[in-house]
Amino acid sequence: MRKARLLTTAALAVASAGLLAPPAAAAGGLEIHPATVTPGTTVTVHTTACGSGGSASGDASAVGAGAFTLTGTQEEDHEEDAVGRFEVPPSAQPGTYEIVAKCSGSGASGKQVTGDLVVTITSTAAAPEQQPVAPKGHVKTGVGGALGPDPVQTAAGVAALAVAAAGGTWLLHRRARGDRI
Structure with a gap:
């Protein structure tokens, strides 16, 4: 009975390890740089899914780039x-957009890969001189403090x-005593 439990436990451990292991990364996905942009930014897209010397037709119409x-x-x-x-058009609205590429040419013809592009209103990498500055000193509001x-x-x-x-x-005190003013 003990042997059966050990075998069952071992089998469950192996099965759960296979189920809980992260899936292998999809080979040749669509990589987008930068992945988070503001409207008007030029985006570079690349993939290895089309093979050596392969080419693809990309579709960024979801974000309005065509x-x-x-x-x-x-x-x-x-x-x-x-x-x-x-180029992400200046009229692009904030959101996450799917960019698609379809391989053409040799062995991978017809293979489709996708990637996500995030459009924001503000830049995530603001220059140091554009960082917000905390106020210093007294504020003249007309209401004084102690x-x-x-x-x-x-x-x-x-x-x-x-x-x-x-x-x-x-x-x-005078009023309480009855004195008149």
């Missing part, structure tokens, strides 16, 4: 890449309040 062509590159490190470019920037004015205000409080107390 068709573009991916052609084989002559770079030594990227001999199997098909590369293309398109410890304002000028100690003379603060002392004068405290003295005026003390005189008013003393005078009000003296008047209430």
Whole structure:
């Protein structure tokens, strides 16, 4: 009985490891650089799905850019890449758009690959001089605090309040005694 449990446990462990393992990355997917853009940005798209020297026809009409062509590159490190470019139109709205490329030519003809392009209104990589700056110093709103920037004015205000409080107390005391003013 114990042997049966060990075998069952081992079988479940192997099966669950296979189920829980992340799926292998799809070979030759559509890579988009940069993946997050603002309207008016030029985007570079490349894939290895079309094979060495392959080409593809791209479709960026989802974002409003229309068709573009991916052609084989002559770079030594990227001999199997098909590369293309398109510009995101200035009228593009924020959102995630699917960009599609369909291989043409030799062995991979008709193979379709996709990738996601995210369009935002603001740039994610703002230059240091464009970073927001925190305010410093006092804000002149017309409403003072107990410890304002000028100690003379603060002392004068405290003295005026003390005189008013003393005078009000003296008047209430006289009224309570029945004295007339």
